[in-house]
Amino acid sequence: MSLRCSFSCLTALTLQMLCVAHGTFGPRAEKEFAGPLPQEAHQHLNTSALNTLLAFEPYQDLASRVSTEPEAQQRNILFSPLGLASAVVLLSRVSRSESRSQALELLGLAANSTERSVEDAVSSLTDLLHNLTLPEGRGGGGGRGAGSEAGAGTTAGDGDGGSDAGGRADAAEAGTHAGSQLKVWSRLHAGGNQSDYQSFLSEGWSGFNYTFDTLQKDLESSDELELNNYAYFKGRLPFERRHTVPRSFQLNATASLEVAMMFRDDSSDVMMLYDTNCSATVVQLAQSERLAWLLLLPKAELQTLEGCLSSRRMSFWLSNLKPGRAEILFPKFQLRRSYNVKNLLKNSGASSLFSDVPDFSGLSEKETLRLVKASQEVMLEVEEAKLEEGGGYDVPLDFSVPPRITFNRPFVLLTYDHVTGLVLLMGRISDPADV
Numbered sequence: 096m097s098l099r100c101s102f103s104c105l106t107a108l109t110l111q112m113l114c115v116a117h118g119t120f121g122p123r124a125e126k127e128f129a130g131p132l133p134q135e136a137h138q139h140l141n142t143s144a145l146n147t148l149l150a151f152e153p154y155q156d157l158a159s160r161v162s163t164e165p166e167a168q169q170r171n172i173l174f175s176p177l178g179l180a181s182a183v184v185l186l187s188r189v190s191r192s193e194s195r196s197q198a199l200e201l202l203g204l205a206a207n208s209t210e211r212s213v214e215d216a217v218s219s220l221t222d223l224l225h226n227l228t229l230p231e232g233r234g235g236g237g238g239r240g241a242g243s244e245a246g247a248g249t250t251a252g253d254g255d256g257g258s259d260a261g262g263r264a265d266a267a268e269a270g271t272h273a274g275s276q277l278k279v280w281s282r283l284h285a286g287g288n289q290s291d292y293q294s295f296l297s298e299g300w301s302g303f304n305y306t307f308d309t310l311q312k313d314l315e316s317s318d319e320l321e322l323n324n325y326a327y328f329k330g331r332l333p334f335e336r337r338h339t340v341p342r343s344f345q346l347n348a349t350a351s352l353e354v355a356m357m358f359r360d361d362s363s364d365v366m367m368l369y370d371t372n373c374s375a376t377v378v379q380l381a382q383s384e385r386l387a388w389l390l391l392l393p394k395a396e397l398q399t400l401e402g403c404l405s406s407r408r409m410s411f412w413l414s415n416l417k418p419g420r421a422e423i424l425f426p427k428f429q430l431r432r433s434y435n436v437k438n439l440l441k442n443s444g445a446s447s448l449f450s451d452v453p454d455f456s457g458l459s460e461k462e463t464l465r466l467v468k469a470s471q472e473v474m475l476e477v478e479e480a481k482l483e484e485g486g487g488y489d490v491p492l493d494f495s496v497p498p499r500i501t502f503n504r505p506f507v508l509l510t511y512d513h514v515t516g517l518v519l520l521m522g523r524i525s526d527p528a529d530v
Contacts, residue, residue, distance in 0.1 A: 139215040140223075141203030142516045146406040148201050149183075150176035150509075150518040153439045158401050158523065171529055173432040173522035174439060175326035175473045180517075181224065181281040182324040182436060182469070184217055186448055189283065189307070189458035193447045200444055223515060227277055227385055276329040277386070277519070283310060283458075286319030292472045295325045307458060314459050322469040324436060328510065328520055331480035332380055332388070332425065334359050339427060339479060345504045346526055354527045355427040356503070357479055365423065366416040367500075373403035376500055377412045378423065385514055390425065391507040392500065397523065400507060409509070413516065424501040428527035429476045436469035475520060 153174060161170040180202065187198035196206035204216055280295055314320070334357035342356035366379040374394040381387050389412065393400040437449040447453055448466065455464050505525040511518045 139212075139219040140515055140517070141216075143406045143410070144203030145180060146176065146409065146516070146518050148203070148443045149179045149440075150521050151405050151409075152442055153179070154404060154521055154523075155401070156439075156442050157434075171430055171432065171523060171525050173430050173473050173475055173520065174434055174471060175279065175324075175328075175520050177224075177517065177519040178279050178281070178324045178326040178471055178473065179436065179439060180220055181279055182322055182471070183440075184220060185281050185283055185322070186466075187213075187217070189455050190448065190453065191456045192454045194454040195457070197445050197447050201440065223512060223517065224279065226514075227512065227519075276327065278327045279325070281322065281324045283320060283322055285310065285313035285317040286321050286467060292325055292474075296327060296474075311459060314461065314464065318461060318463045318465065319467040320455065320458075320464055321467060322436065324469070324471040326471070326473045326520065328474070329476045329478070330382065330388070330510065331478055332357065332382070333363075334423075334425070334479040336479040342424065342426075342501075343503060344426060344527055352526075352528055356424050356501075357427050359423045359425075361420040361422050361498075364418045364420060367419050367421065368412065368416050370403070370412065373400050373408070375400040375403070377416070378500060379413075379416050381513075382510070385512055386519070387511060387513045389509040389511065390502065391509075392502055392504075393506065397505050397507070397525075401523075404507070409511075409518075410516070422499040424499070424503065425477075426502060426524070426527040427478050428524065429474070429530050430522065430524070430527075431472070431474040431530060432522075433470060433472040436471050439471065473520065475522065 153176070154172065157172050157174070161172065183198050183201045187195055187202065190198050199208055199213060200206060202216055202220075204213060208216075278295075338358035338360075339355050340358070341353045343351050344354045344356075345351045368377050369375075370377055373391075376392045376394075378390040378392070379387055380390065389409070391400055437445075440449075449469065451465055453465055455466075458464070502524075505523065507523050508521070509518050510520045
Protein backbone atom coordinates (compact mmCIF):
# COMPACT_ATOMS: atom_id res chain seq x y z
CA MET A 96 0.00 0.00 0.00
CA SER A 97 2.83 2.40 0.77
CA LEU A 98 4.37 1.67 -2.62
CA ARG A 99 1.11 2.56 -4.31
CA CYS A 100 0.83 5.73 -2.27
CA SER A 101 4.34 6.79 -3.30
CA PHE A 102 3.59 6.08 -6.91
CA SER A 103 0.31 8.00 -6.72
CA CYS A 104 1.96 11.01 -5.14
CA LEU A 105 4.66 11.04 -7.81
CA THR A 106 1.97 10.78 -10.50
CA ALA A 107 0.01 13.66 -9.00
CA LEU A 108 3.12 15.87 -8.94
CA THR A 109 3.90 15.04 -12.57
CA LEU A 110 0.33 15.85 -13.62
CA GLN A 111 0.45 19.22 -11.92
CA MET A 112 3.71 20.09 -13.70
CA LEU A 113 2.46 18.99 -17.11
CA CYS A 114 -1.05 20.38 -17.02
CA VAL A 115 -0.50 23.74 -15.36
CA ALA A 116 -3.22 22.92 -12.85
CA HIS A 117 -5.79 22.52 -15.64
CA GLY A 118 -5.52 19.24 -17.53
CA THR A 119 -4.65 15.65 -16.80
CA PHE A 120 -3.66 12.50 -18.61
CA GLY A 121 -4.90 9.11 -17.57
CA PRO A 122 -4.57 5.47 -18.39
CA ARG A 123 -7.27 4.68 -20.91
CA ALA A 124 -9.13 6.27 -23.82
CA GLU A 125 -12.70 5.66 -24.84
CA LYS A 126 -12.05 3.92 -28.12
CA GLU A 127 -14.74 5.63 -30.19
CA PHE A 128 -13.40 9.11 -29.37
CA ALA A 129 -9.69 8.38 -29.39
CA GLY A 130 -8.48 9.08 -32.91
CA PRO A 131 -8.93 11.26 -35.95
CA LEU A 132 -12.30 11.35 -37.65
CA PRO A 133 -12.87 8.62 -40.27
CA GLN A 134 -11.87 9.78 -43.73
CA GLU A 135 -14.93 8.32 -45.46
CA ALA A 136 -17.15 10.70 -43.49
CA HIS A 137 -15.56 13.61 -45.38
CA GLN A 138 -16.12 12.20 -48.85
CA HIS A 139 -18.70 14.76 -49.97
CA LEU A 140 -18.44 17.42 -47.25
CA ASN A 141 -15.72 20.03 -47.10
CA THR A 142 -15.92 20.11 -43.32
CA SER A 143 -13.01 22.50 -42.88
CA ALA A 144 -14.59 25.07 -45.20
CA LEU A 145 -18.02 24.63 -43.61
CA ASN A 146 -16.61 25.14 -40.13
CA THR A 147 -14.55 28.14 -41.23
CA LEU A 148 -17.36 29.91 -43.10
CA LEU A 149 -20.31 28.99 -40.91
CA ALA A 150 -18.75 28.61 -37.44
CA PHE A 151 -15.43 30.31 -36.77
CA GLU A 152 -15.71 33.38 -39.02
CA PRO A 153 -19.21 34.26 -37.75
CA TYR A 154 -18.02 33.71 -34.18
CA GLN A 155 -15.04 36.02 -34.63
CA ASP A 156 -17.29 38.68 -36.13
CA LEU A 157 -19.80 38.38 -33.28
CA ALA A 158 -17.01 38.49 -30.68
CA SER A 159 -15.47 41.60 -32.25
CA ARG A 160 -18.83 43.37 -32.32
CA VAL A 161 -19.61 42.40 -28.74
CA SER A 162 -16.21 43.67 -27.60
CA THR A 163 -17.10 47.21 -28.75
CA GLU A 164 -20.28 47.27 -26.67
CA PRO A 165 -20.57 48.28 -23.01
CA GLU A 166 -20.18 45.48 -20.49
CA ALA A 167 -18.71 43.29 -23.20
CA GLN A 168 -17.48 40.67 -20.76
CA GLN A 169 -21.08 39.94 -19.76
CA ARG A 170 -22.30 39.28 -23.30
CA ASN A 171 -23.16 35.73 -24.29
CA ILE A 172 -22.92 34.37 -27.83
CA LEU A 173 -24.82 31.40 -29.23
CA PHE A 174 -25.54 30.43 -32.83
CA SER A 175 -25.87 27.26 -34.90
CA PRO A 176 -23.50 26.60 -37.83
CA LEU A 177 -25.60 23.53 -38.65
CA GLY A 178 -28.66 25.77 -38.78
CA LEU A 179 -26.83 28.16 -41.10
CA ALA A 180 -25.89 25.21 -43.33
CA SER A 181 -29.53 24.13 -43.57
CA ALA A 182 -30.56 27.70 -44.42
CA VAL A 183 -27.89 28.01 -47.12
CA VAL A 184 -28.94 24.66 -48.63
CA LEU A 185 -32.45 26.06 -48.89
CA LEU A 186 -31.23 29.28 -50.55
CA SER A 187 -29.07 27.30 -52.97
CA ARG A 188 -32.23 25.52 -54.18
CA VAL A 189 -33.99 28.71 -55.23
CA SER A 190 -30.99 30.78 -56.38
CA ARG A 191 -29.34 31.09 -59.76
CA SER A 192 -26.25 32.78 -61.25
CA GLU A 193 -24.08 34.72 -58.76
CA SER A 194 -26.50 34.18 -55.87
CA ARG A 195 -26.32 30.42 -56.29
CA SER A 196 -22.54 30.49 -56.67
CA GLN A 197 -22.23 32.31 -53.36
CA ALA A 198 -24.57 29.83 -51.67
CA LEU A 199 -22.47 26.92 -52.97
CA GLU A 200 -19.25 28.54 -51.78
CA LEU A 201 -20.77 28.86 -48.29
CA LEU A 202 -21.31 25.10 -48.43
CA GLY A 203 -17.63 24.57 -49.21
CA LEU A 204 -18.20 24.00 -52.94
CA ALA A 205 -16.56 25.72 -55.88
CA ALA A 206 -18.82 28.01 -57.89
CA ASN A 207 -18.27 25.80 -60.96
CA SER A 208 -19.04 22.55 -59.14
CA THR A 209 -20.90 19.93 -61.13
CA GLU A 210 -24.51 19.24 -60.29
CA ARG A 211 -23.47 15.77 -59.15
CA SER A 212 -20.97 17.13 -56.62
CA VAL A 213 -23.55 19.66 -55.41
CA GLU A 214 -26.14 16.95 -54.93
CA ASP A 215 -23.62 14.71 -53.17
CA ALA A 216 -22.76 17.49 -50.70
CA VAL A 217 -26.41 18.39 -50.10
CA SER A 218 -27.28 14.72 -49.63
CA SER A 219 -24.44 14.37 -47.14
CA LEU A 220 -25.75 17.32 -45.14
CA THR A 221 -29.27 15.91 -45.28
CA ASP A 222 -28.01 12.50 -44.15
CA LEU A 223 -26.15 14.21 -41.32
CA LEU A 224 -29.36 15.83 -40.14
CA HIS A 225 -31.20 12.52 -40.40
CA ASN A 226 -28.52 10.68 -38.46
CA LEU A 227 -28.62 13.25 -35.69
CA THR A 228 -32.34 12.58 -35.32
CA LEU A 229 -33.99 10.39 -32.72
CA PRO A 230 -37.20 11.29 -30.89
CA GLU A 231 -36.66 12.15 -27.23
CA GLY A 232 -36.99 9.31 -24.78
CA ARG A 233 -36.26 6.51 -27.27
CA GLY A 234 -32.52 6.41 -26.59
CA GLY A 235 -30.06 4.99 -29.09
CA GLY A 236 -27.26 6.43 -31.08
CA GLY A 237 -29.05 8.06 -33.96
CA GLY A 238 -28.89 5.70 -36.89
CA ARG A 239 -30.56 5.50 -40.26
CA GLY A 240 -33.80 4.20 -38.87
CA ALA A 241 -34.08 7.16 -36.57
CA GLY A 242 -33.49 9.57 -39.39
CA SER A 243 -36.12 8.05 -41.64
CA GLU A 244 -38.63 8.00 -38.82
CA ALA A 245 -38.26 11.52 -37.51
CA GLY A 246 -36.89 13.12 -40.63
CA ALA A 247 -39.97 12.73 -42.80
CA GLY A 248 -40.00 16.47 -43.33
CA THR A 249 -36.25 16.79 -43.53
CA THR A 250 -35.01 17.27 -47.04
CA ALA A 251 -33.11 19.89 -48.92
CA GLY A 252 -34.72 19.06 -52.24
CA ASP A 253 -35.28 16.08 -54.46
CA GLY A 254 -31.94 16.07 -56.18
CA ASP A 255 -32.59 18.01 -59.38
CA GLY A 256 -31.22 21.35 -58.19
CA GLY A 257 -34.47 23.11 -59.10
CA SER A 258 -37.79 24.14 -57.60
CA ASP A 259 -39.94 21.16 -58.59
CA ALA A 260 -43.21 20.47 -56.85
CA GLY A 261 -41.67 17.76 -54.73
CA GLY A 262 -38.87 19.92 -53.34
CA ARG A 263 -39.28 20.78 -49.67
CA ALA A 264 -38.85 24.25 -48.31
CA ASP A 265 -37.79 22.63 -45.06
CA ALA A 266 -34.04 22.08 -45.03
CA ALA A 267 -33.85 20.36 -41.67
CA GLU A 268 -35.84 18.97 -38.83
CA ALA A 269 -33.92 16.87 -36.37
CA GLY A 270 -34.25 15.20 -32.97
CA THR A 271 -32.39 13.68 -30.06
CA HIS A 272 -29.65 11.55 -28.55
CA ALA A 273 -29.71 9.55 -25.36
CA GLY A 274 -32.28 11.79 -23.70
CA SER A 275 -30.89 14.93 -25.34
CA GLN A 276 -32.78 16.74 -28.03
CA LEU A 277 -31.54 18.46 -31.18
CA LYS A 278 -33.87 20.16 -33.61
CA VAL A 279 -32.95 22.34 -36.58
CA TRP A 280 -35.46 23.81 -38.98
CA SER A 281 -35.31 26.22 -41.94
CA ARG A 282 -38.20 27.61 -43.90
CA LEU A 283 -38.62 30.04 -46.77
CA HIS A 284 -41.97 31.79 -46.91
CA ALA A 285 -43.71 34.78 -48.42
CA GLY A 286 -43.56 37.92 -46.34
CA GLY A 287 -46.00 37.92 -43.43
CA ASN A 288 -46.54 34.15 -43.28
CA GLN A 289 -43.87 33.27 -40.75
CA SER A 290 -44.35 31.14 -37.66
CA ASP A 291 -42.72 32.02 -34.37
CA TYR A 292 -40.15 30.17 -32.28
CA GLN A 293 -42.69 28.92 -29.74
CA SER A 294 -44.66 27.29 -32.55
CA PHE A 295 -41.48 25.66 -33.76
CA LEU A 296 -40.81 24.21 -30.30
CA SER A 297 -44.35 22.92 -29.81
CA GLU A 298 -44.83 21.32 -33.22
CA GLY A 299 -44.53 17.55 -33.69
CA TRP A 300 -41.44 16.14 -35.35
CA SER A 301 -43.20 15.61 -38.69
CA GLY A 302 -44.69 19.09 -39.02
CA PHE A 303 -43.68 22.19 -40.96
CA ASN A 304 -43.67 20.55 -44.39
CA TYR A 305 -44.09 23.15 -47.12
CA THR A 306 -43.47 22.49 -50.81
CA PHE A 307 -42.05 25.08 -53.16
CA ASP A 308 -45.37 24.93 -55.03
CA THR A 309 -47.10 26.39 -52.00
CA LEU A 310 -44.40 29.04 -51.67
CA GLN A 311 -44.64 29.95 -55.36
CA LYS A 312 -48.38 30.40 -55.04
CA ASP A 313 -47.94 32.65 -51.99
CA LEU A 314 -45.41 34.77 -53.89
CA GLU A 315 -47.91 35.58 -56.64
CA SER A 316 -49.18 38.37 -54.39
CA SER A 317 -45.87 39.25 -52.70
CA ASP A 318 -42.39 40.38 -53.71
CA GLU A 319 -40.96 39.65 -50.29
CA LEU A 320 -39.23 36.44 -49.31
CA GLU A 321 -38.40 35.65 -45.70
CA LEU A 322 -36.19 32.98 -44.16
CA ASN A 323 -36.61 31.60 -40.65
CA ASN A 324 -33.92 29.37 -39.19
CA TYR A 325 -34.48 27.84 -35.76
CA ALA A 326 -32.30 25.57 -33.67
CA TYR A 327 -32.93 23.97 -30.30
CA PHE A 328 -30.58 21.75 -28.32
CA LYS A 329 -31.14 20.24 -24.91
CA GLY A 330 -27.76 18.91 -23.92
CA ARG A 331 -27.71 16.43 -21.08
CA LEU A 332 -24.11 16.14 -20.00
CA PRO A 333 -22.68 13.20 -18.01
CA PHE A 334 -23.30 14.67 -14.56
CA GLU A 335 -25.61 13.51 -11.77
CA ARG A 336 -28.32 15.79 -10.46
CA ARG A 337 -27.62 14.95 -6.84
CA HIS A 338 -24.18 16.57 -7.12
CA THR A 339 -25.43 19.93 -8.45
CA VAL A 340 -24.90 22.71 -5.90
CA PRO A 341 -24.75 26.54 -5.93
CA ARG A 342 -21.29 27.89 -6.71
CA SER A 343 -19.75 31.24 -7.57
CA PHE A 344 -19.21 32.22 -11.22
CA GLN A 345 -16.77 35.08 -11.84
CA LEU A 346 -18.27 37.40 -14.46
CA ASN A 347 -15.22 39.66 -14.58
CA ALA A 348 -12.50 40.97 -12.29
CA THR A 349 -14.97 42.67 -9.95
CA ALA A 350 -18.35 40.92 -10.31
CA SER A 351 -19.61 37.41 -9.65
CA LEU A 352 -22.89 35.59 -9.16
CA GLU A 353 -24.12 32.29 -7.79
CA VAL A 354 -25.15 29.62 -10.30
CA ALA A 355 -26.14 25.96 -10.16
CA MET A 356 -22.89 24.10 -10.77
CA MET A 357 -22.92 20.46 -11.89
CA PHE A 358 -20.19 18.16 -10.62
CA ARG A 359 -18.52 15.08 -12.08
CA ASP A 360 -15.94 13.14 -10.09
CA ASP A 361 -12.84 11.48 -11.51
CA SER A 362 -14.21 7.92 -11.55
CA SER A 363 -14.34 7.77 -15.36
CA ASP A 364 -12.09 8.97 -18.14
CA VAL A 365 -12.54 12.15 -20.13
CA MET A 366 -10.54 13.40 -23.09
CA MET A 367 -8.61 16.61 -22.52
CA LEU A 368 -5.49 18.67 -23.11
CA TYR A 369 -3.96 21.96 -22.12
CA ASP A 370 -3.13 24.13 -25.14
CA THR A 371 -0.22 26.38 -24.17
CA ASN A 372 -0.50 28.44 -27.36
CA CYS A 373 -4.11 29.32 -26.59
CA SER A 374 -3.67 29.34 -22.79
CA ALA A 375 -6.73 27.17 -22.41
CA THR A 376 -7.89 23.78 -21.16
CA VAL A 377 -9.82 21.76 -23.73
CA VAL A 378 -12.24 19.12 -22.43
CA GLN A 379 -14.20 16.75 -24.64
CA LEU A 380 -17.37 15.20 -23.26
CA ALA A 381 -19.18 12.51 -25.21
CA GLN A 382 -22.89 13.12 -25.67
CA SER A 383 -23.54 9.99 -27.77
CA GLU A 384 -21.99 8.02 -30.62
CA ARG A 385 -22.41 11.08 -32.85
CA LEU A 386 -22.58 14.15 -30.61
CA ALA A 387 -19.70 15.50 -28.54
CA TRP A 388 -18.80 18.73 -26.78
CA LEU A 389 -15.59 20.71 -26.70
CA LEU A 390 -15.49 22.88 -23.58
CA LEU A 391 -12.77 25.54 -23.74
CA LEU A 392 -11.69 27.13 -20.48
CA PRO A 393 -9.17 29.99 -20.76
CA LYS A 394 -6.51 30.28 -18.10
CA ALA A 395 -7.18 34.00 -17.81
CA GLU A 396 -8.90 36.31 -20.30
CA LEU A 397 -11.08 35.09 -23.16
CA GLN A 398 -9.35 37.15 -25.82
CA THR A 399 -6.29 34.89 -26.13
CA LEU A 400 -8.48 31.81 -26.55
CA GLU A 401 -10.86 33.49 -28.98
CA GLY A 402 -7.93 34.61 -31.12
CA CYS A 403 -6.99 30.91 -31.47
CA LEU A 404 -10.36 29.68 -32.64
CA SER A 405 -10.25 28.17 -36.12
CA SER A 406 -11.09 25.00 -37.97
CA ARG A 407 -7.42 24.12 -38.07
CA ARG A 408 -7.07 24.55 -34.31
CA MET A 409 -10.13 22.43 -33.68
CA SER A 410 -8.60 19.65 -35.80
CA PHE A 411 -5.41 19.97 -33.74
CA TRP A 412 -7.38 19.56 -30.51
CA LEU A 413 -9.27 16.53 -31.76
CA SER A 414 -6.05 14.89 -32.86
CA ASN A 415 -4.20 15.55 -29.58
CA LEU A 416 -6.79 14.96 -26.87
CA LYS A 417 -5.57 12.49 -24.27
CA PRO A 418 -7.56 10.33 -21.85
CA GLY A 419 -7.43 11.37 -18.23
CA ARG A 420 -9.30 11.74 -15.00
CA ALA A 421 -10.31 14.96 -13.34
CA GLU A 422 -13.10 16.44 -11.29
CA ILE A 423 -15.19 18.74 -13.48
CA LEU A 424 -17.55 21.50 -12.37
CA PHE A 425 -19.74 22.98 -15.08
CA PRO A 426 -22.69 25.41 -14.83
CA LYS A 427 -26.25 24.37 -15.54
CA PHE A 428 -27.94 27.01 -17.69
CA GLN A 429 -30.34 27.99 -20.45
CA LEU A 430 -29.43 30.43 -23.20
CA ARG A 431 -31.41 31.81 -26.11
CA ARG A 432 -30.12 34.17 -28.79
CA SER A 433 -31.33 35.49 -32.15
CA TYR A 434 -29.36 36.98 -35.05
CA ASN A 435 -29.74 38.40 -38.50
CA VAL A 436 -28.40 35.71 -40.85
CA LYS A 437 -27.11 38.42 -43.18
CA ASN A 438 -24.93 39.75 -40.36
CA LEU A 439 -23.71 36.26 -39.47
CA LEU A 440 -22.64 35.61 -43.05
CA LYS A 441 -21.60 39.09 -44.12
CA ASN A 442 -17.88 38.28 -44.03
CA SER A 443 -18.32 34.92 -45.75
CA GLY A 444 -18.99 36.20 -49.28
CA ALA A 445 -22.80 36.13 -49.40
CA SER A 446 -23.44 39.70 -50.53
CA SER A 447 -25.53 38.78 -53.58
CA LEU A 448 -27.91 36.56 -51.63
CA PHE A 449 -28.83 39.45 -49.36
CA SER A 450 -28.65 42.29 -51.87
CA ASP A 451 -31.56 44.27 -53.33
CA VAL A 452 -31.18 42.36 -56.61
CA PRO A 453 -30.67 38.67 -55.78
CA ASP A 454 -31.38 36.03 -58.40
CA PHE A 455 -34.11 33.77 -57.04
CA SER A 456 -35.25 32.66 -60.48
CA GLY A 457 -35.08 29.06 -59.32
CA LEU A 458 -38.24 29.88 -57.41
CA SER A 459 -39.92 32.69 -59.34
CA GLU A 460 -39.35 34.73 -62.50
CA LYS A 461 -40.32 37.91 -60.65
CA GLU A 462 -37.31 40.22 -60.90
CA THR A 463 -38.53 42.25 -57.94
CA LEU A 464 -38.38 39.28 -55.57
CA ARG A 465 -35.90 39.79 -52.76
CA LEU A 466 -35.05 38.41 -49.34
CA VAL A 467 -36.30 41.02 -46.88
CA LYS A 468 -35.64 39.09 -43.70
CA ALA A 469 -33.41 36.20 -42.66
CA SER A 470 -33.17 35.31 -38.99
CA GLN A 471 -31.70 32.61 -36.83
CA GLU A 472 -32.97 31.89 -33.33
CA VAL A 473 -31.16 29.36 -31.14
CA MET A 474 -31.85 27.94 -27.71
CA LEU A 475 -29.49 25.79 -25.65
CA GLU A 476 -30.41 24.05 -22.39
CA VAL A 477 -27.63 22.35 -20.44
CA GLU A 478 -28.49 19.99 -17.61
CA GLU A 479 -27.53 16.70 -15.98
CA ALA A 480 -27.86 13.44 -17.86
CA LYS A 481 -28.62 11.33 -14.81
CA LEU A 482 -31.26 11.56 -12.13
CA GLU A 483 -30.40 10.92 -8.50
CA GLU A 484 -29.25 7.36 -7.98
CA GLY A 485 -28.81 5.30 -4.84
CA GLY A 486 -25.49 3.88 -3.75
CA GLY A 487 -22.05 5.11 -4.62
CA TYR A 488 -19.45 4.64 -7.31
CA ASP A 489 -17.08 1.72 -7.45
CA VAL A 490 -13.97 3.88 -7.52
CA PRO A 491 -10.48 2.32 -7.57
CA LEU A 492 -8.50 3.09 -4.43
CA ASP A 493 -6.19 6.00 -5.13
CA PHE A 494 -4.62 8.39 -2.64
CA SER A 495 -3.72 11.08 -5.18
CA VAL A 496 -5.61 14.38 -5.28
CA PRO A 497 -7.39 14.60 -8.67
CA PRO A 498 -7.01 17.75 -10.74
CA ARG A 499 -10.14 19.90 -10.79
CA ILE A 500 -11.38 21.79 -13.85
CA THR A 501 -13.92 24.41 -12.83
CA PHE A 502 -15.87 26.37 -15.43
CA ASN A 503 -16.46 29.27 -13.06
CA ARG A 504 -15.47 32.07 -15.43
CA PRO A 505 -16.30 32.94 -19.08
CA PHE A 506 -15.64 30.06 -21.49
CA VAL A 507 -16.35 28.86 -25.02
CA LEU A 508 -18.28 25.75 -26.01
CA LEU A 509 -18.81 23.82 -29.22
CA THR A 510 -21.07 20.88 -29.93
CA TYR A 511 -20.07 18.91 -32.99
CA ASP A 512 -20.71 15.72 -34.92
CA HIS A 513 -17.95 13.27 -34.10
CA VAL A 514 -18.23 11.44 -37.43
CA THR A 515 -17.80 14.46 -39.71
CA GLY A 516 -16.35 17.04 -37.30
CA LEU A 517 -19.02 19.55 -38.31
CA VAL A 518 -19.78 22.17 -35.64
CA LEU A 519 -23.48 22.13 -34.70
CA LEU A 520 -23.61 24.90 -32.08
CA MET A 521 -21.01 27.38 -30.93
CA GLY A 522 -21.09 29.92 -28.16
CA ARG A 523 -19.47 32.01 -25.48
CA ILE A 524 -20.86 31.77 -21.95
CA SER A 525 -19.96 34.94 -20.13
CA ASP A 526 -22.97 34.99 -17.82
CA PRO A 527 -24.87 31.71 -17.24
CA ALA A 528 -27.77 33.63 -15.69
CA ASP A 529 -28.28 35.91 -18.71
CA VAL A 530 -30.86 33.85 -20.58
